[in-house]
Amino acid sequence: MDSETRQPRSPRWTVVIGCLVAGLLTFAVVTVVLTAVLDPLIWPSLLVSLPLGFATGSAVAAVGYYYATRGPESGVDRRTIGIGIVAFFLVFGLLVGGLYALGQQRLDESYESTYEYRVTLSADQTLENATVYVPVPVEGGQSRLGEQFVESVRYERHTPSVRGYDGEPAPVNFTYDVVETEHGPMLSISADRIEVSTVYYRSVENETTGWNERISPDAYDPSDPSMGVRNDGSFTFTVTTASADRIDTADPFDDEPMLSRSYNRSAVECTFGADSRHRCYEYDGRVYANYDTANDTTVYLSSELSGRNEWFSGGWSGNEYREWVHVELQGPQDGWYLAEGELEVGSGSYRE
Template sequence: MSQLTRKTIQNGVIGGVVGSALGFVPLVLLVAPLLGGGVAGYLERDDAKGGLVAGAVAGVVMAALSTVVTGVILFTRFGELPFGPETPLAGLGIAALLSLAATLGQILVASIGGALGSLLAGAHLSEDAAGGGHERNWSVVVGSLVAGILTFAVVTVVVAVVLEAFIWLSLLVALPIGFIAGAGVAILGYRYVTRGPDSSVNWRGVGIGVVAVVVVFALLLGGVYALGQQRAEQSEQSTYEYQVTIATNQTLTNATFYVPVPETNGESELGEQFVEDVQYSRETPAIRGADDTPARVNFTYELVDTEHGRMLAISADRIEVQRAYYREVENETMGWREPIPESQYDPSNPSMGVVDDGTFTFSVTATSEETIDTAAPFGTEPLLTPQFNRTGVECRYGRQERHRCFEYDTRVYATYGAPEDTTVYVSAQLDGRNEWVAGEWTGNEYREWAHTELLGPGQGWYVVQGELEVGSGRYRD
């Protein structure tokens, strides 16, 4: 093992300072330990072992400097270091273990950088001793850089894909790993091609070591990938959600609505669940002092056979809607709405407004034991019925391979008593989703919705346009 000399310590300190400075540069901070160690190893200009020691010293210096900087920031921010009798010991223990792991990782990466830096310095010394060959050396430089860049790209992509089941933004972890691999390939390749006849490097040993690292790394990635796939499968859940919204700005009497209902081959499990178990939520005005518990509306629900097919009926003798008038009030830190009498309301005053509590949302959800076919739900998954003249259209957004969009005609029935200036919004929406954990919750879905806005009293049947979107999101196969 190389001796820890004064020169080695000096070079390590220089590399540590350089690496610490680079740690404040966005993106570069991800590979700052490697670069700092590389500077130390290059200055050492010894064999790979000497560069490794210099890089390790640089890693220790960087860890020490980062600890000091962190302590100063904490002291400046909080006025004292976060240690005291009320500090949870478990939290401190976890923080200490994480800090130790980060420090060891930093020293390891800096050591690798030091070894690579010393090899690069050795290649330059060999060129200076040999002289000539300028044109050939430039071709070697270009070839080494290309090999390093390709290695960087491949390793980064593979590691990011493997780790995405565990880490959100896995690319941030993959980038430094790919950079280390790319730098290693570029420098080792360059050093090997420019080696002299009396090179002191044991290239056979280096080759065996490289093969061993590649094999172990590949096995490790394969194991992690298998665990990630297993985790995704265990966390996967498939659900349907059927939601109906009725919103009115004035009171309705003797109201009955027929809305599209999900069906699969003539069966409507979601519709039956809706009739038996549905609960509704009602929006209440966000005004200080306003009544946030209005009287419940006695809705009734049933599946009915109509001239257009089976539909869901929602009825109520009376849907009482209350209006609330308010003005916006602000102080230095926040704003809120406070109620005002109707007589004080001025429509031309932008700080005043009016809201109502006439929005009702009805929803039911159901889980599926099987993965939902969100890319092609036709004939196998529930869809809103009735549907007429379904045609494919261009999607407004999304460019995934399986992503497709459709439009169709459907029907809504509405009868109710109301003033002529009443506005009633009616919608039905169906979602089928597959979700799993891949660093964060992700998945795919199909969704469709049909909605319309009616003016005045309800007059019976209305033609409504529906929209269907399939194959949206991410797929694991």
């Protein structure tokens, strides 16, 4: 065949560009697919998928360039090339499918759903003959979390981190019950005496560290910013229980535990998050308090319920709903009081 009938060869730069595009597309596809598939297995999965994607994309570009620039006399076996391409995608598909199945198994094994009910009682001075009622989780007319609270709850007392503080305070003999009231079921917490100690301190610093050092009440100067006051009157009571089923955190109103009882609930804008499931509300709650104390005593009461679904996927992820009723009271009390209620549903991420 003479030069007039020979097919012109493609310019070399078009071959280079074509091979680079093929390599980049391969790199992108492999990296994205492996990142998603490996996410439940490896964190961060991008550190594995990036080098594998780069190696695969580079190989595709190099092999493509090699075959595209071989002369006609080299006798390229197109059938062999086709079989190689099919074999590559078959192996890659099987590998991805196996990793995906393994990842889903890991997700299912790590998946857990839990409810947590927490009550906080905080006083800055001693309370006598104290009884408080706070909202309790209710589901289908019953309060399984309330019953668990009565049977097994233990409190955590928060003590001042001050040098010279005299160790652990005397334990408080709390009693618990779930009682029926005009505002629905409530959790009752009672104690004959809740002794609260006040600790005055001064902040001390040297060249490397700092600490709080106890001082006498007479040495305390409220105008001195290095001095402060703390107490040991803050108590947290918590119970947690696992759910065999996934919790409906996006719409818990019908089938999930909710705190009793809410009044004048209205939708408000959430502080963060724009998902359609994510909604926030405010409402009026009720608490009961009866105790003797000094007129300038401040008591904080709160009742909090949360339901969470969690799983491992490139780190721990999940979603939740959370309800919170809280109030601050001054001086001796005897009666029902208005409390602020907040409800947030559909917070977090969801597995579609």
